[in-house]
Amino acid sequence: AQRVTQPEKLLSVFKGAPVELKCNYSYSGSPELFWYVQYSRQRLQLLLRHISRESIKGFTADLNKGETSFHLKKPFAQEEDSAMYYCALSEGGGGNKLTFGTGTQLKVEL
Amino acid sequence: NAGVTQTPKFQVLKTGQSMTLQCAQDMNHEYMSWYRQDPGMGLRLIHYSVGAGITDQGEVPNGYNVSRSTTEDFPLRLLSAAPSQTSVYFCASSYGGQGPTNEKLFFGSGTQLSVL
Numbered sequence: 001a002q003r004v005t006q007p008e009k010l011l012s013v014f015k016g017a018p019v020e021l022k023c024n025y026s027y028s029g030s031p032e033l034f035w036y037v038q039y040s041r042q043r044l045q046l047l048l049r050h051i052s053r054e055s056i057k058g059f060t061a062d063l064n065k066g067e068t069s070f071h072l073k074k075p076f077a078q079e080e081d082s083a084m085y086y087c088a089l090s091e092g093g094g095g096n097k098l099t100f101g102t103g104t105q106l107k108v109e110l
Numbered sequence: 111n112a113g114v115t116q117t118p119k120f121q122v123l124k125t126g127q128s129m130t131l132q133c134a135q136d137m138n139h140e141y142m143s144w145y146r147q148d149p150g151m152g153l154r155l156i157h158y159s160v161g162a163g164i165t166d167q168g169e170v171p172n173g174y175n176v177s178r179s180t181t182e183d184f185p186l187r188l189l190s191a192a193p194s195q196t197s198v199y200f201c202a203s204s205y206g207g208q209g210p211t212n213e214k215l216f217f218g219s220g221t222q223l224s225v226l
Contacts, residue, residue: 009150036215044153044200044217086152096141096160096204097168098215102152 002027004089006101013077014109021072021104023061023087032090033070034098035061039083047072047085057081077108112136116201116218123191123225131186131221133201139216140206142184146170146197147220153200159184160206191225198222 003026013019025031035047048056050063050070061072070087084105088098117132135142143158145168155168159178173195175187184203188195201218 004152006152043219044202046214049214096206096215097143097155097158098153099155099169100145100153102150 002031002089002091002099004087004099004101006085006087006104008104009102010105010107012107012109015079016076019072019074019077019081019106019108021085021087021106023070023072023101025068025070025087025089027068027089029091031063033061033063034088034090035059035070035072036086036088036100037083038086044086077106079108079110082106082108114201114203114216114218116199116221118221119219120222121224123188123223125191125193125225127188127191129188129191131188131199131201131223133184133186133218134182135184135201135203135216136182137203137205137216138181139203140181142178142201142203143168143215144174144176144184144186145200145202146195147200148197156186156199188223193225196223196225 005024033050037047038044059074063070084103086103087101114135140161144156145153147153154170156174157176159165162178162181165176199221202215204215
């Protein structure tokens with residue numbers, strides 16, 4: 001069965017410092033991976049997906065099949081990046097049925 | 111556009127009571143799903159539906175029932191509430207199928223349920 005691991009419950013960084021939120025997965029097929037974000041008092045929303053190879057709000061994530069990782073990175077953290085971040089994996093055939101990681105709370109300090 | 115609407119926002123139940131969490135979406139999405147969010151466990155899929163009249167179980171379906179009589183609505187029923195069902199419940203929807211537009215999940219604002 002597929003599994004998504006986010007080893008850090010809480011990540012605290014200073015404003016302007018680089019950010020890396022770790023995500024590792026196990027899946028026997030060809031994975032589709034996503035990052036979802038939940039800002040305070042807002043709904044969970046899609047941040048980015050690996051297949052799009054896009055940068056959203058300065059965040060990027062590269063799928064590394066050799067290391068089975070999909071780490072989320074941003075070179076310079078901003079205060080508004082503080083949120084809960086979830087890595088998620090799709091079984092395939094679309095990103096509708098997701099397996100989520102346990103989430104990492106990112107706190108950006110001034 | 112309301113998007114995905116969940117009611118109620120908060121609910122307290124006694125053990126053994128039954129209730130229905132409502133979820134409605136106005137985006138004509140084929141796919142709808144229910145997740146529960148527990149501390150340290152992330153979001154876990156309870157049930158999902160790929161279209162009206164079609165439902166299937168997710169990772170943690172026990173104690174919950176669903177039905178999908180219309181495209182818009184996907185209610186989650188707790189048959190006999192237990193303290194282990196204390197959680198935050200999220201409904202989500204998407205167009206379904208593959209592709210960058212189809213795969214994006216839209217979430218409701220959540221229902222915080224406490225079972226005493």
